[in-house]
Amino acid sequence: MQGEEVGSIIWTQNGEVIAEVELVSTQTVAAPDFWEGIVIWWQRFIGGFFGDEPHATSKTTLPQSFDLKINYLSVTDLAEAA
Numbered sequence: 480m481q482g483e484e485v486g487s488i489i490w491t492q493n494g495e496v497i498a499e500v501e502l503v504s505t506q507t508v509a510a511p512d513f514w515e516g517i518v519i520w521w522q523r524f525i526g527g528f529f530g531d532e533p534h535a536t537s538k539t540t541l542p543q544s545f546d547l548k549i550n551y552l553s554v555t556d557l558a559e560a561a
Contacts, residue, residue, distance in 0.1 A: 481507045 486502040511519060523533055 481505065 481504055483504050484501050485504050488500050488502065489496055490498040523531070527533060
C-alpha cells in the first residue's frame with residue numbers, strides 16, 4: 480500500500496549506528512493474478528537450472544543528494560535528563 484513502511488536503511492560507523500531512515504512505499508502495486516503467478520513460478524523453476532536467482536530482486540533508487548540530519552544526545556545530556 481502507498482505510504483506503508485517497507486523497510487529501513489541503517490548507517491553505521493565503527494559498529495555504531497549513526498542514522499536510520501524508514502523506507503516508505505511511493506505507490507501501491509497489485510499482487511499478480513493466478514496466471515501471472517503461474518508464469519512467475521515457471522520462470523523461476525526453469526531459471527533454477529541456469530543459475531538464475533530463485534526470487535525477485537529489489538531495486539532501491541536514492542536521490543542524488545538528500546538532507547541527513549542526525550539528532551543525538553551526548554552522555555552529558557543523558558545524565559542531566561536522569
